[in-house]
Amino acid sequence: MRIVDLWKPGKKPTIAFELFPAKTSKAEENLAKTIDTLAGIEPDFATVTFGAGGSTREGSRNLADRLKGEKGLEVVAYFAGFGLGPKEIASTLEGYAGIGVENILVVRGDPPRDPEFRAQPESLSYASELLAFIRPKFSFCLGAAGYPEGHVQAPNLERDLDFLERKVEAGAEFILTNYFYDNRFFFHYVERCQARGISVPIIPGVMPVYSAKLTETLAATCGASIPEALRRALAGLPGDDKQAALDFGIEFAMAQCRELLAAGVPGLLFYTMDRWESAAKIVRRLRGEGVL
Numbered sequence: 001m002r003i004v005d006l007w008k009p010g011k012k013p014t015i016a017f018e019l020f021p022a023k024t025s026k027a028e029e030n031l032a033k034t035i036d037t038l039a040g041i042e043p044d045f046a047t048v049t050f051g052a053g054g055s056t057r058e059g060s061r062n063l064a065d066r067l068k069g070e071k072g073l074e075v076v077a078y079f080a081g082f083g084l085g086p087k088e089i090a091s092t093l094e095g096y097a098g099i100g101v102e103n104i105l106v107v108r109g110d111p112p113r114d115p116e117f118r119a120q121p122e123s124l125s126y127a128s129e130l131l132a133f134i135r136p137k138f139s140f141c142l143g144a145a146g147y148p149e150g151h152v153q154a155p156n157l158e159r160d161l162d163f164l165e166r167k168v169e170a171g172a173e174f175i176l177t178n179y180f181y182d183n184r185f186f187f188h189y190v191e192r193c194q195a196r197g198i199s200v201p202i203i204p205g206v207m208p209v210y211s212a213k214l215t216e217t218l219a220a221t222c223g224a225s226i227p228e229a230l231r232r233a234l235a236g237l238p239g240d241d242k243q244a245a246l247d248f249g250i251e252f253a254m255a256q257c258r259e260l261l262a263a264g265v266p267g268l269l270f271y272t273m274d275r276w277e278s279a280a281k282i283v284r285r286l287r288g289e290g291v292l
């Protein structure tokens with residue numbers, strides 16, 4: 001199914017979970033449990049990440065295949081094209097087409113950590129260029145990444161939105177966003193997109209707090225700011241009580257999701273970090289409250 005059909009007027013907000021391919025046998029065990037639990041929630045689709053420089057090419061495809069085949073889930077596969085040449089781009093995407101994936105989120109990606117990695121000379125520099133390359137060759141429903149606070153490398157939000165416009169012009173039919181801890185960033189972002197005539201569905205990303213440390217580490221790399229009140233609340237959590245952090249994260253995300261849903265967002269994308277408890281509890285509670 002082309003995922004954009006889920007966001008036609010009059011449809012219910014969608015629920016989606018982001019998953020990573022496992023890199024170790026322990027991670028694999030955890031992933032299996034995560035998939036079982038989250039598939040049981042019957043999300044509208046699952047998304048599958050793609051490692052920098054193609055490092056998880058096989059694992060990402062296998063995970064997408066498993067989600068579709070074993071669980072019957074609709075999948076949006078991410079494709080990060082940083083450093084990859086036209087042949088690798090085409091063969092990776094043919095792999096996805098071959099297992100029936102119909103939706104691809106095209107991101108530029110970042111330089112891999114592997115010091116041996118060398119970008120192909122004909123690799124493309126930006127997601128808009130990747131989209132323009134992919135669009136005429138494949139019939140996928142294509143999406144792009146959005147950053148409600150602006151991408152970390154962008155001089156400001158408006159400049160970043162110039163490039164978001166290019167991604168939409170190049171074929172992106174939907175936008176999945178980075179997470180944020182203050183909904184005002186998302187509401188402002190959507191307003192700015194609308195003012196520019198960007199009318200594709202924009203699905204907010206929600207990252208529940210899993211631990212104070214992880215929240216700080218991730219925010220530093222992906223540019224999601226931590227509001228002062230959240231920072232103070234995180235500092236007040238008992239350091240040795242993992243469950244207290246998870247419980248806090250669920251309540252914080254619940255408040256965020258209620259407000260987003262009340263504002264009429266087309267759906268919610270949960271960054272699960274391959275953990276099942278928080279996203280599962282949040283979705284069950286939102287459904288129980290009748291807001292989803």
Ligand SMILES: Cc1cc2nc3c(=O)[nH]c(=O)nc-3n(C[C@H](O)[C@H](O)[C@H](O)COP(=O)(O)OP(=O)(O)OC[C@H]3O[C@@H](n4cnc5c(N)ncnc54)[C@H](O)[C@@H]3O)c2cc1C
Nearest residue numbers: 049050078080107108109126127145151153154160163178
């Ligand atoms: C929902 C989501 C899923 C993601 N999934 C993955 C994943 O699976 N694997 C992975 O490796 N990464 C993933 N990322 C991270 C993403 O790859 C990084 O944030 C990356 O740094 C930017 O990717 P992009 O597609 O937004 O890049 P682009 O849109 O190309 O933008 C990158 C930067 O360049 C600027 N820019 C864009 N076009 C131009 C231009 N023509 N001239 C000058 N500057 C320009 C932009 O403002 C921005 O600062 C994901 C991000 C999100 C939000």
